[in-house]
Amino acid sequence: MSIVSEIKPLIVKELKNLYGMDFLEEDLTINTTKPEFEGDYTLVLFSFVKKIKKSPEQLGIEMGEALVKAHPDIFTAFNVIKGFLNLTVSDTYWFNFLQSHFSDSRFGHKPANGKKVIVEYSSPNTNKPLHLGHLRNNFLGWSVAQILKACGYDIIKSCIVNDRGIHICKSMIAWQLFANGATPQSTHTKGDHFVGEYYVKFNDAYKKQVEELVAGGMKKEEAEKDAPIMKRTQQMLFDWEAGKPEVMELWKKMNNWVYEGFDVTYKRIGSDFEKMYYESETYLPGKKFVDEGLKQGVFFKKEDGSVWIDLTDEGLDEKLVLRKDGTSVYITQDLGLAQQKYEDFNYDQSIYVIADEQNYHMKVLKLILQKLGKPYADGIFHLIYGMVELPSGRMKSREGTVVDADEMIEEMVDVARKKTEELGKVKDFTESELKELYDIIALGALKFFLLRVDPKKRMIFNPEESIDFHGFTGPFIQYTHARIKSILRKQSAVGSRQLAVNCLLKLEKSLIIALEQYPAIIEQAVAEHNPSVIAIYIFNLAKSFNTFYTEHSVMNAESEEKKQLRLQLSEMTAHVIASGMGLLGIRVPERM
RNA sequence: GGCCCGGUAGCUCAGCUGAAUAGAGCACAAACCUUCUAAGUUUGGGGUCAUUGGUUUGAAUCCAAUCCGGGUCACCA
Numbered sequence: 001m002s003i004v005s006e007i008k009p010l011i012v013k014e015l016k017n018l019y020g021m022d023f024l025e026e027d028l029t030i031n032t033t034k035p036e037f038e039g040d041y042t043l044v045l046f047s048f049v050k051k052i053k054k055s056p057e058q059l060g061i062e063m064g065e066a067l068v069k070a071h072p073d074i075f076t077a078f079n080v081i082k083g084f085l086n087l088t089v090s091d092t093y094w095f096n097f098l099q100s101h102f103s104d105s106r107f108g109h110k111p112a113n114g115k116k117v118i119v120e121y122s123s124p125n126t127n128k129p130l131h132l133g134h135l136r137n138n139f140l141g142w143s144v145a146q147i148l149k150a151c152g153y154d155i156i157k158s159c160i161v162n163d164r165g166i167h168i169c170k171s172m173i174a175w176q177l178f179a180n181g182a183t184p185q186s187t188h189t190k191g192d193h194f195v196g197e198y199y200v201k202f203n204d205a206y207k208k209q210v211e212e213l214v215a216g217g218m219k220k221e222e223a224e225k226d227a228p229i230m231k232r233t234q235q236m237l238f239d240w241e242a243g244k245p246e247v248m249e250l251w252k253k254m255n256n257w258v259y260e261g262f263d264v265t266y267k268r269i270g271s272d273f274e275k276m277y278y279e280s281e282t283y284l285p286g287k288k289f290v291d292e293g294l295k296q297g298v299f300f301k302k303e304d305g306s307v308w309i310d311l312t313d314e315g316l317d318e319k320l321v322l323r324k325d326g327t328s329v330y331i332t333q334d335l336g337l338a339q340q341k342y343e344d345f346n347y348d349q350s351i352y353v354i355a356d357e358q359n360y361h362m363k364v365l366k367l368i369l370q371k372l373g374k375p376y377a378d379g380i381f382h383l384i385y386g387m388v389e390l391p392s393g394r395m396k397s398r399e400g401t402v403v404d405a406d407e408m409i410e411e412m413v414d415v416a417r418k419k420t421e422e423l424g425k426v427k428d429f430t431e432s433e434l435k436e437l438y439d440i441i442a443l444g445a446l447k448f449f450l451l452r453v454d455p456k457k458r459m460i461f462n463p464e465e466s467i468d469f470h471g472f473t474g475p476f477i478q479y480t481h482a483r484i485k486s487i488l489r490k491q492s493a494v495g496s497r498q499l500a501v502n503c504l505l506k507l508e509k510s511l512i513i514a515l516e517q518y519p520a521i522i523e524q525a526v527a528e529h530n531p532s533v534i535a536i537y538i539f540n541l542a543k544s545f546n547t548f549y550t551e552h553s554v555m556n557a558e559s560e561e562k563k564q565l566r567l568q569l570s571e572m573t574a575h576v577i578a579s580g581m582g583l584l585g586i587r588v589p590e591r592m
Numbered sequence: 593g594g595c596c597c598g599g600u601a602g603c604u605c606a607g608c609u610g611a612a613u614a615g616a617g618c619a620c621a622a623a624c625c626u627u628c629u630a631a632g633u634u635u636g637g638g639g640u641c642a643u644u645g646g647u648u649u650g651a652a653u654c655c656a657a658u659c660c661g662g663g664u665c666a667c668c669a
Binding site: 026029031034036037042044045046047049050056081082083084125162165166167279304306315316317320322323324325327329330333355356357358359360361363384386387389394419420422423425441452453454456457458459460462465468469470471472473475476478479480482483484486487490532536539540543546547549550551553554555556570591592 | 594595596597598603604605606609610611612613616617618624627628629630631632633634649650662663664665666667668669
């Protein structure tokens with residue numbers, strides 16, 4: 001139990017004792033005391049003033065005296081400034097806390113709670129390689145899954161691969177037209193990049209044809225439909241749906257190239273999935289919903305045979321769920337997939353990591369399932385994240401103006417190597433140890449960069465400014481961890497006996513206070529589905545340790561007792577850093 | 593146009609379930625390595641919290657309106 005949740009009932013009880021009034025724990029505002037004031041935690045008094053009819057000062061003094069008297073094991077002192085009651089928590093309390101947790105590498109984790117959550121993330125298209133936006137999605141999804149796991153949830157990570165459709169056919173047509181039988185092997189190109197090149201080639205050719213038609217006097221809209229390459233693509237989609245063997249063969253061949261490429265990238269960034277869904281297998285079953293919805297009267301059929309749902313009561317529009325030709329649309333597929341997932345896993349909650357451009361779509365999806373009375377509908381949660389943009393605007397695969405994921409990672413590895421070589425601290429590392437270290441640092445920097453901001457906010461990435469290794473960054477925290485490990489290596493075992501140290505120094509105490517908050521931070525991150533909460537916390541913890549580190553020596557402490565205390569502090573800080581970074585999918589090195 | 597999201601230091605962002613003088617990082621200026629890793633630490637300048645009004649003992653935070661930016665409202669996915 002955290003100190004704050006331990007203190008709250010005590011305060012409620014004292015308020016009752018002193019004034020005979022009942023307050024709820026939720027009504028209490030308790031913050032860490034600002035550094036410029038004396039104390040550890042602060043109770044804000046204003047909210048009681050009205051009911052109790054005493055001045056904040058008097059109220060604070062009475063409460064302070066009562067709390068210190070009733071709980072001398074927790075509170076040792078207090079002061080009241082304006083409407084704030086600053087409470088000093090006893091050093092003994094902090095010693096006991098440190099004592100019982102410093103060696104626990106799973107501090108802050110919770111036991112299994114029996115709830116099952118499926119987290120869908122990544123969800124790539126098989127016509128182009130992953131870019132920076134996909135990385136944000138992948139890191140977010142993986143991290144949220146990991147954070148939920150730490151809180152005791154049973155997690156299934158899933159991925160829906162958009163492996164069919166007109167966009168896939170575009171790459172296929174372009175390959176037929178321009179490749180002359182070239183393959184990833186023959187061109188020594190990573191499979192996903194290879195296919196992505198043809199997607200760009202398609203769009204170049206298409207654009208050119210449209211321009212020519214427009215120059216010949218055709219209207220733009222018409223030209224876009226009439227361009228020969230587009231007509232061929234539509235024919236191919238039709239052939240694909242009919243299962244034409246040579247089209248299916250090409251489709252499989254090119255998708256496999258892409259999967260080979262994706263596998264390499266996923267492995268590199270640490271994305272993994274318990275369950276893969278493929279749109280080519282799930283795009284049809286959604287149609288069952290249409291009959292069901294019609295029978296229930298949730299859907300209605302228009303004269304042309306198309307099927308709709310009326311959401312005007314909810315402030316939305318009418319939404320199409322089945323085309324007049326009987327083929328399914330995007331939302332139909334998603335209805336089918338939601339059902340499929342529930343049948344497969346019987347989940348309590350289903351999280352979708354999808355960019356904010358699909359907010360409306362996800363709202364509609366959930367609403368339809370609710371109207372259909374599906375038991376799993378309320379458990380659907382859209383984890384919204386903002387798009388990653390360039391200073392010049394949105395990234396567009398079609399136009400090739402994207403920051404490629406693989407290239408980005410390679411650049412970060414390069415920077416990591418250069419910086420490491422400049423500093424020359426790991427000259428005794430083997431080649432493979434160095435390679436691993438560069439990977440740890442490069443991906444640490446990249447993941448931290450993308451996870452440290454609130455997922456909901458869109459972010460602008462400037463490729464000209466490479467990601468920093470100083471300040472609020474992954475490497476800064478990794479470095480702090482390596483420093484601590486360097487100290488701990490000098491000591492065979494950290495003693496765990498009760499220490500007779502009589503007082504905590506300011507920097508020691510603020511470190512302990514920070515460590516104590518870790519479990520509450522994880523809870524907050526879960527509640528908000530927000531890894532940036534962890535990133536910010538771990539950064540502040542690392543900063544706090546660094547300040548402590550420069551001010552006080554561990555190995556040459558004033559006394560043996562102090563040395564042991566600081567070793568425990570160091571060990572616990574290392575554990576929390578490693579644990580918190582682990583929740584972000586970031587590894588921490590022993591040395592760097 | 594309807595709906596949704598955002599606007600905080602030169603830049604990137606915290607703070608947004610109201611609470612003490614609005615915080616970090618980067619950049620800029622300076623100081624600190626015979627002492628546990630200087631990828632570090634310390635100090636400094638830098639703000640009309642988009643604007644206006646309202647609620648409140650108290651507003652960056654809540655409410656309303658306005659301005660600016662983005663998304664979405666497809667028989668695309």
